Amino acid sequence: MTAAAAVAAGLMTIGASASPATSATRTSAPPTVQQSLDQLVRDDGVPGALASVQTRSGHTRSYTAGVGDVVTGATVPRDGQVRIGSNTKTFTAVVVLQLVAEGQVRLGASVDTYLPGVLRGDHIDGRRITVRQLLQQTSGLPDYVNHLADDVRHYEPGELLELALKDKAHFAPGRKWEYSNTNYLVAGLLIEKVTGRTVAEQIHQRIVERIGLRHTYFPAPGDATVREPHPKGYYQESATAPLVDATEWDPSWAWAAGQMISTNSDLNRFFSALLSGRLLPKPQLDQMLTTVAAARPFPAGARYGLGLVSRPLSCGGVYWGHGGSMTGYETRGGVTENGRAANIAVTIQMNRTTTEHMDRVVDTALCH
Numbered sequence: 001m002t003a004a005a006a007v008a009a010g011l012m013t014i015g016a017s018a019s020p021a022t023s024a025t026r027t028s029a030p031p032t033v034q035q036s037l038d039q040l041v042r043d044d045g046v047p048g049a050l051a052s053v054q055t056r057s058g059h060t061r062s063y064t065a066g067v068g069d070v071v072t073g074a075t076v077p078r079d080g081q082v083r084i085g086s087n088t089k090t091f092t093a094v095v096v097l098q099l100v101a102e103g104q105v106r107l108g109a110s111v112d113t114y115l116p117g118v119l120r121g122d123h124i125d126g127r128r129i130t131v132r133q134l135l136q137q138t139s140g141l142p143d144y145v146n147h148l149a150d151d152v153r154h155y156e157p158g159e160l161l162e163l164a165l166k167d168k169a170h171f172a173p174g175r176k177w178e179y180s181n182t183n184y185l186v187a188g189l190l191i192e193k194v195t196g197r198t199v200a201e202q203i204h205q206r207i208v209e210r211i212g213l214r215h216t217y218f219p220a221p222g223d224a225t226v227r228e229p230h231p232k233g234y235y236q237e238s239a240t241a242p243l244v245d246a247t248e249w250d251p252s253w254a255w256a257a258g259q260m261i262s263t264n265s266d267l268n269r270f271f272s273a274l275l276s277g278r279l280l281p282k283p284q285l286d287q288m289l290t291t292v293a294a295a296r297p298f299p300a301g302a303r304y305g306l307g308l309v310s311r312p313l314s315c316g317g318v319y320w321g322h323g324g325s326m327t328g329y330e331t332r333g334g335v336t337e338n339g340r341a342a343n344i345a346v347t348i349q350m351n352r353t354t355t356e357h358m359d360r361v362v363d364t365a366l367c368h
Contacts, residue, residue: 032368036361037065037344044354046346047243048076048231052264053365054272054341060265066347068231070243077229079263081215082345083251084331085324087267088218088260089184093135093307094274095191095202097284100131104194107132107287107306114190118161123169131190133173134183135306136292142167143180148253154222155252160185177292177304181257184307188256199256211273216262224248226261233328234348243348246328258326267333268341271321274308275335289320297325299359309334311359315367325349332358334366342366 037049048066064076099105111119111126111134119126124141133139144164148155164182171178188199195202200218208216215228225248235246251259262270273279280288291303291310298304301312310318311334321334321343330350333343342365344358 032364033361034063034065036364037063040346040354040357040361041066044350044357046348046350046354047234048347049344050076050078050080050082050231050264051342051344051361051365052079052268054265054268054335056339060268062265068347070232070234076231076347079215079265081226081228081230081261081263082331082347083226083233083324083326083329084260084262084267084345085254085258085326085329086181087262087322087324087331088254088256088258090274090307090322091203091207091260091270092184092187092191092199092256093288094279095199095206096131096135096187097280097288097306098206099191099194100287101281101284105131105190107135111186111190114193115186118189119165119186121165121169122167123172124165129173131187132287132306134187134190136177137179137183137294137304138175138177138292139173139180139183140169140171140175140178141180141182141186142170144182144185145253152249154250155255157185157189157255160253160255161189177294179295179297181254184257185255191256203260207270207279211269211278213262213266213270216260216266216270218260219251221252222250224250231347233326235327236348249327251326254326258324264331264333264343264345267321267331267343268335271333271335272339272341275320275337276339297355298323299356313367314363319362319366325355330355330358332362334362336366340366 040046040049047070048068050064052062054060062079068074068076111129129139144160147163191199203218232245232247234243236243288306288308291305294302294304303310309322310320312318319334319336323332331345335341342362344361
């Protein structure tokens with residue numbers, strides 16, 4: 001199985017079926033959320049699904065559906081750990097904005113100010129790309145995932161940057177919006193250069209410890225395990241292909257753009273703390289919430305700030321989060337301005353139709 005194929009898995013049609021067994025939490029769960037998870041298993045063929053909903057008062061209720069292991073039929077662990085993919089980008093952006101608040105980084109400064117000579121390529125020049133453009137996905141940098149090797153292996157950040165620089169810039173900095181993991185790869189390199197510490201250390205010290213995320217971490221180099229109870233994550237090459245256990249495929253290709261592990265309840269705590277001002281001073285939080293129109297992979301109406309996405313709700317207003325797609329797992333969720341939070345995960349990378357169904361589950365949880 002290839003790393004490049006794993007990245008592309010979310011664009012393929014998922015057709016496997018799974019037993020719609022649910023945990024004991026079903027009887028006490030609001031039927032709208034539970035039935036939505038059951039439907040993801042029954043109709044979309046996800047092996048397992050899990051969600052946590054946090055009320056404005058801070059009370060959390062968790063739900064599960066499907067199985068945590070398609071071989072043994074084991075139940076999905078309640079609020080189990082999953083790979084959270086691009087939700088990692090929000091953590092990375094928070095650290096950069098904390099450095100901005102401390103006067104160590106300026107959003108309007110060029111990347112070259114902090115990483116001199118690092119960004120040079122075909123129409124790529126770090127002297128013309130700002131830190132803000134990295135976080136906002138408006139730099140024009142090509143995405144390194146298009147060049148991942150044919151084997152699932154460990155990658156160093158420098159190797160990923162070399163892959164990205166094989167391509168020409170997609171547009172002049174600031175001219176358009178386009179999602180690229182390379183932006184957050186470079187943001188991670190910037191953090192390490194400015195602080196002299198690893199991205200993992202900075203995220204742990206500045207965010208995880210600060211707000212008490214007990215089940216969230218950035219895996220160490222070479223660590224492909226998931227530490228705590230978790231459902232297995234699966235890869236499927238095509239709609240008719242068998243499910244392959246991808247739980248412990250090396251996640252290093254995602255690095256500062258998507259390598260972290262967490263739980264739905266910890267993600268609720270994180271996004272709630274962020275929106276309430278516990279992680280950033282108001283000027284930097286306001287910058288993070290200043291958005292531009294986004295396109296794929298986000299749904300219609302989504303807007304991208306600095307590592308944070310707003311999506312419209314059917315009941316009015318918006319919710320703030322990010323979402324992530326990582327080998328074996330897909331996650332969606334966020335928090336409303338009135339403090340309600342919800343996150344959902346499924347145990348396979350999904351096609352576009354199913355991710356829309358996941359968005360509807362989040363909408364159901366936040367609107368009812």
